[in-house]
Amino acid sequence: MKPAAPTARPRSEEARIAALEKRLARERLARRDVEQIAERSTRALYDKQQELVLLEAVVSACNESSTEQEALQAAVDAVCAHASWPVGHALLRDPSSGDLVPTTIWHIEHADQFAAFRRVTEQTRFAAGFGLPGRVLATGKAAWITDGNTDPTFARPHLGVRGAFAFPILAGGEIRAVLEFFTAAPVAADHALLGVVTQIARHIGRVVERILAQEQLAHQATHDSLTGMANHRCLHDRLAEEVERARRENSVVSVIALDIDHFKAINDTYGHSEGDAALRVIAKELDSQARTYDVVGRVGGEEFALVLPGVGPDGAFAMAERCRLRLAELSFHGVGVACSAGVASYPRDDPDGCRLVEMADAALYWAKRAGRAQVRSYDAREVTLLSGAEQHAQVREVLRCADAMTPVFQPIVELATGRIAGYEALTRFLHAEPVRPPDLWFAQAHGCGLGPALEAQAIEVSLAVPGRPAGSFLSLNVSPGALLSDEVAAVLPRDLSEIVIELTEHELFPSDDAFDVHLAALRARGARIAVDDAGAGYAGLQLLIRTRPDILKLDRALIQGVHTDASKIALLEALSRFATGTGAAVCGEGVEDIRELQMLGRFDVTYAQGYALARPGPAWPAVAAEVVDEATSEARWGMRLVEPLATGDGAVTLGEVTGALARVRSREDLNVAVHLVERLTHSDCVVVSRVLPDMHCVETLSEHEHDWGSTGEHFTFDEYPATERVIVDQALGQVIRGDPAANPAELRVLAREGFGAVLMVPVIVNGESIGLLELYRRIPRPWTTTEIDQARVLTHQLGSAIPLLPETQAANSVEPR
Numbered sequence: 001m002k003p004a005a006p007t008a009r010p011r012s013e014e015a016r017i018a019a020l021e022k023r024l025a026r027e028r029l030a031r032r033d034v035e036q037i038a039e040r041s042t043r044a045l046y047d048k049q050q051e052l053v054l055l056e057a058v059v060s061a062c063n064e065s066s067t068e069q070e071a072l073q074a075a076v077d078a079v080c081a082h083a084s085w086p087v088g089h090a091l092l093r094d095p096s097s098g099d100l101v102p103t104t105i106w107h108i109e110h111a112d113q114f115a116a117f118r119r120v121t122e123q124t125r126f127a128a129g130f131g132l133p134g135r136v137l138a139t140g141k142a143a144w145i146t147d148g149n150t151d152p153t154f155a156r157p158h159l160g161v162r163g164a165f166a167f168p169i170l171a172g173g174e175i176r177a178v179l180e181f182f183t184a185a186p187v188a189a190d191h192a193l194l195g196v197v198t199q200i201a202r203h204i205g206r207v208v209e210r211i212l213a214q215e216q217l218a219h220q221a222t223h224d225s226l227t228g229m230a231n232h233r234c235l236h237d238r239l240a241e242e243v244e245r246a247r248r249e250n251s252v253v254s255v256i257a258l259d260i261d262h263f264k265a266i267n268d269t270y271g272h273s274e275g276d277a278a279l280r281v282i283a284k285e286l287d288s289q290a291r292t293y294d295v296v297g298r299v300g301g302e303e304f305a306l307v308l309p310g311v312g313p314d315g316a317f318a319m320a321e322r323c324r325l326r327l328a329e330l331s332f333h334g335v336g337v338a339c340s341a342g343v344a345s346y347p348r349d350d351p352d353g354c355r356l357v358e359m360a361d362a363a364l365y366w367a368k369r370a371g372r373a374q375v376r377s378y379d380a381r382e383v384t385l386l387s388g389a390e391q392h393a394q395v396r397e398v399l400r401c402a403d404a405m406t407p408v409f410q411p412i413v414e415l416a417t418g419r420i421a422g423y424e425a426l427t428r429f430l431h432a433e434p435v436r437p438p439d440l441w442f443a444q445a446h447g448c449g450l451g452p453a454l455e456a457q458a459i460e461v462s463l464a465v466p467g468r469p470a471g472s473f474l475s476l477n478v479s480p481g482a483l484l485s486d487e488v489a490a491v492l493p494r495d496l497s498e499i500v501i502e503l504t505e506h507e508l509f510p511s512d513d514a515f516d517v518h519l520a521a522l523r524a525r526g527a528r529i530a531v532d533d534a535g536a537g538y539a540g541l542q543l544l545i546r547t548r549p550d551i552l553k554l555d556r557a558l559i560q561g562v563h564t565d566a567s568k569i570a571l572l573e574a575l576s577r578f579a580t581g582t583g584a585a586v587c588g589e590g591v592e593d594i595r596e597l598q599m600l601g602r603f604d605v606t607y608a609q610g611y612a613l614a615r616p617g618p619a620w621p622a623v624a625a626e627v628v629d630e631a632t633s634e635a636r637w638g639m640r641l642v643e644p645l646a647t648g649d650g651a652v653t654l655g656e657v658t659g660a661l662a663r664v665r666s667r668e669d670l671n672v673a674v675h676l677v678e679r680l681t682h683s684d685c686v687v688v689s690r691v692l693p694d695m696h697c698v699e700t701l702s703e704h705e706h707d708w709g710s711t712g713e714h715f716t717f718d719e720y721p722a723t724e725r726v727i728v729d730q731a732l733g734q735v736i737r738g739d740p741a742a743n744p745a746e747l748r749v750l751a752r753e754g755f756g757a758v759l760m761v762p763v764i765v766n767g768e769s770i771g772l773l774e775l776y777r778r779i780p781r782p783w784t785t786t787e788i789d790q791a792r793v794l795t796h797q798l799g800s801a802i803p804l805l806p807e808t809q810a811a812n813s814v815e816p817r
Contacts, residue, residue: 057082058200059779062207067215071207072169072177073105075200079181080107083193087114087161087182089121091133093175100126100133100178113184117159124156126178131155132166133178140175142167142194142201147186163187167197171208199684199754199778213571225557226276227283230297235305236357238295242309243346243353253353254316254345256306257360258286258323261338261372263302270333272611273592278332285330289323301437305357313345313377320375328373340367344378365434392448397433398441399450399457404432407462410616411623412475412587412609415601418628422473422500424609425462426616442479452485460491465619475500475530484518497526500551504532519547530587544578551607552579556590559610563595576604594630654680654790661794664801667701667711673801674702677775677794681787684755685776689715690802691727691769698723698772701805722746726760727769732788734759737780756780761791765799773798 061074076088090105102122108114126133132154135143145164148154154164166180179201222234230238239255246253260282267275279302286304290296295307306323308316320341330337342363346353359378367376398404409423427438436444445454459476468474478501482488493499501522519529530551531544544552552575562568579586588600591610600608614623657680660673670688677686689698697714717724722743726733735746736757750758755776763771773795775783783791 059203062204065207065211068176068208068211069103069105071204071211072103072179073107075204076105076107076179076181079179079197079200080109083181085181085183086110087117089118089180089182091126091178091180093137093177094125097125098128100137114160114182117156117161117182120156120159126155132164133180136166136168136178137175140168140170142198144189144194146188148182160184165189165194165197167194167201169201169208170205171212176205176208196754202684203778220557224298225560227280227298229283229287229304230295232297232299235295235297235299235307239307239356242295242307243356245309246346247353251310252312252345252347253356254308254311254313254343255356255360256308256316256320256323256341256343257299257357257364258304258306258320258339258341259300259364259368260302260327261340261368266332266335272615274332278337281330281332282327282337285326286323289319289326300440305360311345313343313348316343316345317375317377324373324375338373340364340372341375342367342378343375349378349380388448391444392450394434395441395445395448395450395454398429399453401431404429405458405461406430407458407465407619408616409462409465409619409621410609411614411621412473412607413613413623413628415597415605415608418623420469420472420623421607422475423468423620424475424502424616425459425477427458427462446479446481451479452482452487455479455482456485456487456491459488463491463493467619469620473498473500473528475502477502477504477532479504480515484515492522495526496522499526500528500530502530502532502551502553503547503549516546548582549584551585551587553587553589554605556610559588559590559596559600560592561596563593563599569599572599572605580604594627597627597630654793657794658797661797661801665804667703667805670701670801670805671703674704677773681775681783681790682777683775684778687772687774687776688798688802689772689774690805691771696724698727701771701802720745723760723772726762727772730762730764730769732759732761732792734783736782750776754778757782759783759788759791761788761795763795763798763802765803771795771798771802 057078058075061078062071065071065074072090076090079085080088086109088107090103091100092103093099094101102124106118108118111118124131126137128134128138132143132145134155135153143166145151145154147162148164149157149162151157161182161184163183163186164180166178168175169177169179179197222231222237223229224231239253242253245251263275263278266278279298283296283298283304286306287296290306293309297305297307299305306319308319311319320343324339324341327337327339342360342365344350344356344359344363346356349359350356363376363378366379367374370376406428408426408428410426411420412422412424413419414421429436429438429441432441442451442454445451455478459478462474462476476499478488480503483501483503523529528550529547530553531547531549532553532555554572554575558568558571562572576586578584585606586604587607587609588596588605589609591597591600591608592612594612597608597612612624612627614621657673657676660669660676664670664673674686674688677683685704686702687700687704688702689700692699692714695714695716696718697716700711700713700715703711715723717727720743722733722735722745725731734757735742735750737747737750737755746758750756753776756779757777759775761773761775762769763773773791775787775791
């Protein structure tokens with residue numbers, strides 16, 4: 001009997017099974033897609049977190065650095081450690097050739113493996129366009145090489161490295177260094193890493209600028225601004241160190257005091273600029289005669305000094321004679337250079353080592369009395385150091401002699417109009433013996449107790465000169481101690497409305513209240529108070545705060561070359577802002593170049609004086625009209641036209657940015673203006689949005705380099721309540737990473753995109769919020785009041801610009817941020 005045939009499944013059951021299988025297949029595909037999306041999102045979040053960790057590591061390490069080398073080493077180490085690149089190196093820009101030169105700043109995990117590569121690198125200079133560093137130098141941008149063995153531009157192939165990237169460090173708008181990194185295997189370009197190192201480079205550049213400015217200030221405090229040599233203070237400090245070392249080691253040390261004979265004739269005949277040029281050449285020649293560990297300094301107008309460790313009397317005399325003969329080979333405008341020198345040695349001449357400079361000076365004046373152009377060693381039988389009584393007698397003789405002091409006057413020009421606003425009274429000791437510069441006479445007078453008397457007589461002879469032009473003021477130099485004296489009080493007129501009391505910083509300012517009370521009394525009589533060498537010297541910023549000066553006089557060292565020096569520009573801007581905030585005027589001294597005048601005018605400097613305008617002379621000198629015309633604004637229609645000056649230094653002003661915003665008519669115009677806003681506010685990213693009230697969101701209008709949003713994208717108020725409050729309540733707010741009060745949604749945006757803080761400012765027109773300005777920075781640091789005020793001003797201009805932009809297409813759906 002045949003087995004029964006199997007029962008057939010109903011058609012409906014087969015269809016149901018097929019449907020279930022298809023459904024299961026779709027669910028598997030959907031689950032796989034979700035898992036892939038989750039994996040990509042997790043990977044993207046992890047990558048962003050790692051980028052943030054790298055950025056924070058570099059920022060933290062660089063901020064703790066005190067030198068440029070430390071900052072670059074910290075950056076190289078941090079990038080290598082956090083990005084897992086085994087080799088990193090820093091190259092510095094040679095200021096003379098412009099090439100990149102290798103340094104000892106390396107990070108190498110396996111020294112033996114990369115020894116050949118390091119050796120070749122340290123023997124190579126990189127001009128613009130040559131090799132990986134040269135490519136960065138030529139373009140100013142980061143560069144990547146996937147495989148150095150096959151890339152013809154690498155310049156160092158087959159030495160154990162293959163993958164490489166490099167990026168520039170800019171300071172003051174110029175490439176200062178290039179950091180390069182290498183690995184042993186080929187590596188495809190990592191655009192995310194390049195984006196992070198671009199931000200790293202920007203921060204390192206700011207750190208380097210700060211360090212260079214600090215180093216420059218420290219150098220200025222111990223070095224002569226004209227020649228770059230050690231100044232009086234530095235030389236005395238070093239001499240004390242060498243004497244102490246000689247005492248410990250039972251050794252010797254000598255001092256040479258050297259003075260240029262008849263140097264005043266060069267200044268008087270050819271001008272101060274030529275005299276300065278001659279002094280720089282002389283300083284260079286003296287430095288060429290010294291050993292690396294000798295100290296060469298400029299201690300007066302044309303007086304130099306050398307400290308010679310380990311050199312006794314005979315060796316020092318020979319050295320002085322070599323210097324004298326070498327300078328005798330120089331000539332300026334056909335006039336030869338002659339000098340006199342004096343020598344003193346420890347322990348032969350001064351067993352204590354405390355009066356070596358004084359003894360060398362005494363030997364120098366012996367050489368001058370003997371006919372000049374010669375060298376003399378200190379000899380107690382021939383040279384007698386002046387006692388206090390003898391110094392007192394010399395100053396008394398100057399006070400007794402009616403024509404010992406001659407007043408001269410230098411015009412002080414008002415930069416906005418070009419008119420002479422006043423004159424500074426200066427004193428020349430043309431008929432006093434011995435011949436000395438004014439500062440030495442006043443120093444000697446103060447040293448023997450006659451300082452107030454000598455200053456009072458100088459003021460008296462200056463005030464006695466008739467004919468000062470109506471409406472001009474007279475600036476009188478007075479030391480703080482002399483200002484409180486009866487002698488100075490007796491010669492000052494009752495009405496001081498046309499007098500400026502210029503406080504010199506040759507001594508410490510009195511710390512008691514009497515000085516402040518006296519300044520108030522002088523102001524009540526109409527006087528204005530000026531502080532000489534504002535922000536430097538003994539008094540510094542504390543003096544500015546205490547005296548509340550009416551005029552800040554900036555030292556020539558700050559003015560000279562200010563149009564080409566980013567650090568000086570920053571200091572000038574800071575002092576100008578201080579003056580503006582306190583209602584003071586600023587005066588630039590020692591101006592010798594028309595470009596310096598123009599830069600002073602740009603930073604709200606009220607007055608200027610210097611050889612470019614007029615030399616000090618008999619009453620009452622005029623100014624060079626052609627120079628004034630170049631420096632002042634054009635006069636037309638009975639007024640001065642105000643035109644912004646081109647900076648040439650990469651900086652922008654609030655006026656330039658608002659001008660760019662006023663010209664906005666398109667998205668392209670807006671993006672140009674947004675870039676200027678970034679530079680003005682020191683932001684890493686600036687976003688401009690408009691408010692769509694019906695959709696309860698803002699829409700991005702500006703374009704930017706970051707990939708976290710695009711033009712036309714919407715950000716809802718429901719997801720970002722802090723943004724809503726800025727728009728609805730018209731409040732200014734900033735969100736800072738690490739602030740426990742910060743909105744979590746905003747913090748997530750900052751963390752995801754690697755930012756540390758955002759400032760949000762509403763754009764208000766006729767009482768209605770129509771837009772939003774957002775300033776982002778990488779560092780979690782709050783914005784300053786000045787930066788916030790700048791942002792508020794910019795939103796007023798944006799209120800006119802946003803309505804003029806083309807309408808954007810409404811989004812079909814609101815995209816979350």
